[in-house]
Amino acid sequence: MPKVTYIEHNGTAHQVEVPVGLSVMRGAVNNGVPGIDADCGGECACATCHVYVDPAWLERIGVPEPGSMEASMLSFAAAAEPNSRLSCQITMSEALAGLVVRMPEGQH
Amino acid sequence: MDTYVNDAARNEAYSLPLDKIDVSNPQLYYNDTWYPYFERLRREDPVHYTPDSPYGPYWAVTKYRDMVKVEVNHKVFSSSDDLGGIRIDDPPKGMERPSFIRMDPPEHDEQRLVVSPTVAPGNLAKMESMIRERTCHVLDGLPRGEEFNWVDRVSIELTSMMLSTLFDYPIEQRRALIRWSEIAICDINAPDAPVRSEEDRFAELVKFTEHMNELWEDRAKRPPTFDIISILAHSERMNRMPLRERMGILILFLVGGNDTTRNSMSGGVWGLSRYPEEYAKVRADRGLIPGLIPEIVRWQTPVIHMRRTATEDAEIGGRAIKKGDKVVIWYISGNRDEDAIAEPNRLIADRARPREHVAFGFGIHRCLGNRLAELQLRILWEEILNRDLKIEVQDKPVYAYSNFLRSIKFLPVRLAA
Numbered sequence: 460m461p462k463v464t465y466i467e468h469n470g471t472a473h474q475v476e477v478p479v480g481l482s483v484m485r486g487a488v489n490n491g492v493p494g495i496d497a498d499c500g501g502e503c504a505c506a507t508c509h510v511y512v513d514p515a516w517l518e519r520i521g522v523p524e525p526g527s528m529e530a531s532m533l534s535f536a537a538a539a540e541p542n543s544r545l546s547c548q549i550t551m552s553e554a555l556a557g558l559v560v561r562m563p564e565g566q567h
Numbered sequence: 568m569d570t571y572v573n574d575a576a577r578n579e580a581y582s583l584p585l586d587k588i589d590v591s592n593p594q595l596y597y598n599d600t601w602y603p604y605f606e607r608l609r610r611e612d613p614v615h616y617t618p619d620s621p622y623g624p625y626w627a628v629t630k631y632r633d634m635v636k637v638e639v640n641h642k643v644f645s646s647s648d649d650l651g652g653i654r655i656d657d658p659p660k661g662m663e664r665p666s667f668i669r670m671d672p673p674e675h676d677e678q679r680l681v682v683s684p685t686v687a688p689g690n691l692a693k694m695e696s697m698i699r700e701r702t703c704h705v706l707d708g709l710p711r712g713e714e715f716n717w718v719d720r721v722s723i724e725l726t727s728m729m730l731s732t733l734f735d736y737p738i739e740q741r742r743a744l745i746r747w748s749e750i751a752i753c754d755i756n757a758p759d760a761p762v763r764s765e766e767d768r769f770a771e772l773v774k775f776t777e778h779m780n781e782l783w784e785d786r787a788k789r790p791p792t793f794d795i796i797s798i799l800a801h802s803e804r805m806n807r808m809p810l811r812e813r814m815g816i817l818i819l820f821l822v823g824g825n826d827t828t829r830n831s832m833s834g835g836v837w838g839l840s841r842y843p844e845e846y847a848k849v850r851a852d853r854g855l856i857p858g859l860i861p862e863i864v865r866w867q868t869p870v871i872h873m874r875r876t877a878t879e880d881a882e883i884g885g886r887a888i889k890k891g892d893k894v895v896i897w898y899i900s901g902n903r904d905e906d907a908i909a910e911p912n913r914l915i916a917d918r919a920r921p922r923e924h925v926a927f928g929f930g931i932h933r934c935l936g937n938r939l940a941e942l943q944l945r946i947l948w949e950e951i952l953n954r955d956l957k958i959e960v961q962d963k964p965v966y967a968y969s970n971f972l973r974s975i976k977f978l979p980v981r982l983a984a
Contacts, residue, residue, distance in 0.1 A: 532931070534676065565687075567938050
């Protein structure tokens with residue numbers, strides 16, 4: 460099963476197996492990884508599963524379409540960066556084995 | 568099923584013809600008898616058309632999943648004051664008080680981005696120790712062995728101090744902010760309304776805005792800080808807004824910054840007194856506090872509804888919505904929706920996925936201060952538990968006469984001596 464590394468804002472890393480087809484958000488929540496709140500449960504409606512995608516992975520994962528709901532929600536997240544994504548919108552695949560994401564100071 | 572209401576309310580809710588059910592009646596919230604009306608609508612007519620109400624015809628969206636769909640579709644379901652705004656009653660003509668909650672993109676986005684640093688995580692971390700100090704002080708000053716109103720002594724006291732910090736307003740005058748907040752949000756037909764007409768309300772809010780203008784001008788001359796007035800005074804986009812827009816943004820922070828959290832502070836005490844076995848769980852395991860806080864917010868649901876207006880023909884839950892229709896999202900019902908939340912009438916301290924509730928709304932208008940609200944509530948419950956306060960609720964709460972805010976006016980309690 461592919462693994463994802465989630466790095467908390469304080470630097471604590473969590474390596475977790477995430478089944479193909481599941482979202483990166485769900486991978487964190489199901490395994491009790493702190494720092495991803497996911498208030499809306501994966502509807503792209505709250506921006507509380509905000510992560511920074513490791514630059515090495517950004518090209519494979521891509522950025523949200525301009526004008527999309529994800530881009531819109533991310534624009535209101537605190538401390539959004541060009542590599543920001545909502546982890547509920549990243550679906551796990553074999554190609555993403557080894558993905559590294561970092562969490563912001565707080566979800567908002 | 569947990570029964571909250573007398574048989575009379577239940578009988579009426581189930582015997583009325585469906586098209587006569589009008590959940591906009593503030594009496595339902597004043598008497599706390601809204602439960603069976605929404606229960607019936609969720610089962611029999613989840614996207615319900617009320618052809619005739621004091622606010623005109625409207626759609627009532629009562630199911631959680633339908634609400635999420637409406638909220639994320641802000642292009643079709645507008646919040647704009649030009650179409651009627653965010654409350655079931657349209658803004659009074661010529662006295663509108665626009666702010667970003669009552670706007671669509673791009674104007675909404677521009678304003679929201681200016682003010683959001685006030686309540687962003689970095690700023691909240693700086694506030695935590697101050698909030699804790701105040702909370703300890705308030706709790707330690709409570710009388711023992713005699714009845715008092717929790718709303719006044721704790722909920723209003725703490726949230727009025729928070730407001731004075733958000734506005735960097737003189738803390739000793741904080742109750743003036745509460746009075747203006749009541750004026751801004753009250754139903755003018757409520758038995759205890761502080762103003763009785765929209766004209767009187769507007770006149771008072773002009774006074775409020777002019778009073779705040781003095782602070783605004785003072786902040787403009789000083790280096791920028793994180794309070795909302797300073798942020799506005801230093802924003803090129805917002806520092807020269809006309810009177811009614813200035814009024815709008817100040818009122819949004821005024822009401823949003825206190826009357827919602829206040830009611831979760833009171834509602835949590837009421838809820839945990841109804842479910843002592845749930846409180847016992849938290850006393851035994853402090854690790855439950857992070858989940859207890861969103862559960863209290865869901866159970867209370869401080870904002871009863873939000874309204875949108877359809878900008879084109881659309882469909883919700885199989886019903887055909889016409890361009891121009893008024894669509895009201897009843898958060899209070901979404902948070903009691905059995906298909907989204909198990910045993911929704913119960914306050915459950917260790918609920919699975921407690922963060923998944925609709926009390927903060929979803930989409931671009933989602934509550935800006937939600938993390939500040941949760942921070943204040945978490946500290947309150949941590950400090951209540953640190954003191955192991957035995958809060959004995961003496962009677963059921965008195966609610967406001969309002970179909971917009973589920974406001975608790977009075978909650979008599981006694982602390983064991």
